[in-house]
Amino acid sequence: MNGFRWQPEATDGAARAGHLHTAHGVVATPTFMPVGTAGTVKAMTMDSVRSTGAGIVLGNTYHLMLRPGAERVQALGGLHRFMDWPGPILTDSGGFQVMSLGALRKLDSDGVTFQSHIDGSRHRLTPERSTEIQHMLDATITMCFDECPALPAETDAIAASMRLSMRWAARSREAFVARDGYAQYGIVQGGTEPQLRAESVRALTDIGFEGYAIGGLAVGEGQALMFQTLDGTVPLMPADKPRYLMGVGTPDDLLGSVMRGIDMFDCVMPTRSGRTARAYTGFGTLNLRNARHALDPRPLEAGCPCPACTRHSRAYLHHLFRADEILGPMLLTWHNLTYYQRVMQGIRTAILETRLGAHAIELRAGWAAGDP
Numbered sequence: 001m002n003g004f005r006w007q008p009e010a011t012d013g014a015a016r017a018g019h020l021h022t023a024h025g026v027v028a029t030p031t032f033m034p035v036g037t038a039g040t041v042k043a044m045t046m047d048s049v050r051s052t053g054a055g056i057v058l059g060n061t062y063h064l065m066l067r068p069g070a071e072r073v074q075a076l077g078g079l080h081r082f083m084d085w086p087g088p089i090l091t092d093s094g095g096f097q098v099m100s101l102g103a104l105r106k107l108d109s110d111g112v113t114f115q116s117h118i119d120g121s122r123h124r125l126t127p128e129r130s131t132e133i134q135h136m137l138d139a140t141i142t143m144c145f146d147e148c149p150a151l152p153a154e155t156d157a158i159a160a161s162m163r164l165s166m167r168w169a170a171r172s173r174e175a176f177v178a179r180d181g182y183a184q185y186g187i188v189q190g191g192t193e194p195q196l197r198a199e200s201v202r203a204l205t206d207i208g209f210e211g212y213a214i215g216g217l218a219v220g221e222g223q224a225l226m227f228q229t230l231d232g233t234v235p236l237m238p239a240d241k242p243r244y245l246m247g248v249g250t251p252d253d254l255l256g257s258v259m260r261g262i263d264m265f266d267c268v269m270p271t272r273s274g275r276t277a278r279a280y281t282g283f284g285t286l287n288l289r290n291a292r293h294a295l296d297p298r299p300l301e302a303g304c305p306c307p308a309c310t311r312h313s314r315a316y317l318h319h320l321f322r323a324d325e326i327l328g329p330m331l332l333t334w335h336n337l338t339y340y341q342r343v344m345q346g347i348r349t350a351i352l353e354t355r356l357g358a359h360a361i362e363l364r365a366g367w368a369a370g371d372p
């Protein structure tokens with residue numbers, strides 16, 4: 001019996017609230033995973049990540065295999081000890097990052113050969129090597145090695161890519177070493193084609209995984225087409241297993257996707273925006289470099305418990321970014337991650353109280369209202 005399981009707690013329409021039980025602790029769902037690409041959530045200590053309310057973070061096979069190297073992380077006790085994060089860690093499998101970062105790459109039916117974007121050195125990833133690397137990292141949740149096709153693409157190209165990913169999913173599962181409290185997730189592909197998505201779900205559930213991700217989205221298709229694809233795909237996925245929508249998204253994306261049955265998310269927006277002076281708040285986003293903040297003594301967001309909002313003014317944050325001070329990205333990343341966790345906690349509470357519809361209207365009204 002694998003101690004890893006998703007335990008449902010409440011539903012509201014297609015939305016679900018529950019708990020993910022893992023070898024590294026329990027996480028309430030729906031959950032947002034801060035991206036810790038190279039073993040660090042950029043500009044944050046792990047204590048500050050924990051203080052935002054995050055329960056699980058994401059790491060990347062691609063970045064860690066290039067630097068410092070999977071063998072080195074393993075020799076140092078694995079990624080939990082390396083980055084001092086005792087909670088669960090989900091690692092992505094590298095295929096997506098090679099396609100979006102690898103300098104030069106050659107894809108074949110067995111895997112992908114690529115040059116490091118760091119130093120140009122040559123590397124190869126296959127389902128077996130990706131799974132082995134994730135084991136060396138001691139990832140709590142291992143992702144299948146897949147291929148994420150760029151959209152738009154011809155239907156037959158999407159079909160061929162999805163079928164390659166399904167063959168790679170079988171090889172990834174074969175290479176996976178089951179351990180109590182650990183999991184491997186299959187990744188559904190198929191672009192925005194309902195029949196291809198259905199074929200991919202069938203292929204993955206025939207193999208059998210502890211959780212299922214939806215890949216191949218948030219690649220420029222737009223929110224409407226993403227939601228339409230979720231509407232046709234999520235109902236086909238096992239109801240008793242966690243569902244993870246990869247690379248998503250804005251607060252509005254999170255809300256709409258939870259309402260369609262998604263439990264887990266990751267996205268670089270709150271952290272990347274935190275470094276570029278873009279703040280996420282209940283009244284939408286604002287750019288703290290804008291001169292209108294120069295003399296504003298108010299907190300960024302009233303009621304937010306983060307250090308940026310409880311100890312500083314908008315004028316101070318504006319100054320930090322204008323002066324290119326390191327504290328600027330630190331404080332605003334802290335705020336954005338806190339805001340994302342507060343959105344998830346508010347959605348989760350609304351599901352428990354069966355009032356997600358009303359809560360959604362309140363959230364959207366706030367985002368549309370703009371800066372008070």
Ligand SMILES: CNc1nc2cc3c(=O)[nH]c(N)nc3c(CCN)c2[nH]1
Pocket residue numbers: 092093094095096143146147148187214215216217218219246247248266
């Ligand atoms: C930002 N948009 C986005 N779409 C993704 C699709 C996949 C996808 O189809 N497969 C994998 N393995 N990762 C993806 C990621 C990376 C998630 N951290 C995606 N990110």
